Amino acid sequence: MLSDFFDRLLRRGAGSGPGTGPPAGPEVPGRARPPGNLVLEADFSSTEQWVAGRTWAYPRGGPTNPGDNKLDHLTDDPAYSRSGLFRATRRSDGYWDSGLLTTEGSAEGFLLRAGDVLEARVRLPEETGAWPAIWTWLDGGQEIDVFEYHPDNPDLLELSNRVRGRHHYFRDPAVRPGAWVDLRVQFGARSVVWWVNGARVFDDRRGVGRSWRAHLIVNLSVCAGRYHPAPGPGTSEMSYEVTELRVYRA
Template sequence: MSPQTTVVFSDLFRKTDWGRPGAVWCPYTSAYPDGRTNAPNWKLDYTTTSAMSVVKGGGVLLRATPRTRSPHGQWATGLLTTEPWDGGPCGGDGFMVHPDDYVLVHLRLPERTDGGGHAAWPGLWTWKDGDNEVDILEWHSETPGVAEFVNHVDGDIGALVRSSLLGFGKWIYVGARLGTDTVTWYLGSTPQSMKAVFSDHKGVPLDWKAYLIMNLSISAQPGREPTTLTPITTEISSVQVYRAVERPLG
C-alpha cells in the first residue's frame, strides 16, 4: 500500500453556514468559560453571529466592534468552530482533525488602522475537552511581522517566527501538518509556495483529535489593548484539511 492525501474538510464560505442546528460552524466554544467570553485569558471577546458575514465571491469577514464607549470594554466579534457547543443548537458539525492531517487556511490579517493599530489577535487553532490545543496561527498587531506557533498538548512548545509574508492587511496561506513525531508549520503566498518555518519535534499523540477554531480575538493584554473604537477586521477565504489514505499499489 502507498499513501495519498484527500480533502476531508473544505469550506470556501460561499454561504452563511453557522449559528443554527445542522450548520457546519458554531459561533461559541467550550474553550471560553461561558461559550462567548474569555476574560481570564486576556480577551475582550463577546462572540456573536452578527460579527460575521459572507463576502461576495466567497470568504467570511470577521468584524469586531466595541460594545461600550470604552475601547477597553467588551467587543462583539466573530468565532467559528466545528465543535457542536452545548449539543449543537447553534451549529458545529463535529468535524475533528486527526494525527498527520494537514490544515491549510487562507486569510487576510487586520489593517494598520484597526483598533488604533492595537489589540487585533486573529487565531487558527484546535480544541477539545479542555486540552488538545495546537495554535496553527496567532498574530498580534503590535508585532505585525511575527507569527506565533504553539503546540499546547501535554506541555507548551512553540516559536515566534518572523516573515516578510506577514504584515498589516496582507493575505497569507498558513498550514500545519499535525504529525505524531512533529508538528510542522508552513507559510506561503500560494498553496504551491508553502515553506516549512518551524517544527516542534514533539507532535501529537496517536489518539489525539480536536475541533477546528478560527476567530478574531481582541486583546486585553498590557500594551496590546485597543486605543480607539475603530472596528477591527480579518477575512478568511478558505480552509481545507488533507488526510493521508492508503491505496493499493499497481
C-alpha cells in the first residue's frame, strides 16, 4: 500500500532495474507517511474512473495536437493505456496511436483540490521521441505537471506549475531511460512541492491558490521534433509504465 510508500523507500537498498526501483533519498522528518485520507486509488481499467483517448486539453478533444509539437493520435484502444502500460505505435499517416487516460468526463469525475498529495511510481521510456507525463487540466488551464520526461535529456525530469509560471529542471543519475522513479507532489495553495525518490527537490513558492481544482491526465505523447527529437525511422513503438497512482486529502 502507498500508505507505507516512503517507509519502503527508506528501507530499500540500491538498485534501479525494473522491479527494484531506484534507491531512496535522504529522510525528511514528517514526510514518511502521506497526510490525510486516500481519495483516489487509480484503477486504469475502470471506465467509471478514467476516460481513454480524448481530452479537452487537446483541440476539439483530440485526437491530434500538432500545435503543441505532438505526433499523437489518441486512441481509446485498451491495449494502449488500460493496463497502466502507456504505449504509442507509428501510423502510416505520420501520426502515432497514443495512450491517454483522464478523469475528465468520467462517471466519477475525480477532481484534485488544493492541498491534495499525489504519489506515483513510473518506469521511464527508453525511445527517443517519447514524451510521458502525469499532469492536471480543467477548463483551458489549471495545469500542474507532476512530471514530464524526454530520453534525449536522460537524467532530467521537468516539474512545472503552469498555473503560476514556475518550473524546475531536476537532474539526478537515478533518472535515466528505463529507470523506475517514485514521485510525490503536494498541490499546496501557497507552494507546490515535489519529491523524487523520497527526496524533496522543489518548492515552487507560488502554489495553486485555495480554489484550485483540476482533473488528472496520464499519457504518453510523441515529440514532433521542434523542441525534442522526433522518433527515428527505425522506431515503431514506445512505452512507459505507471504501476501506482494515489491521491490523499487532509
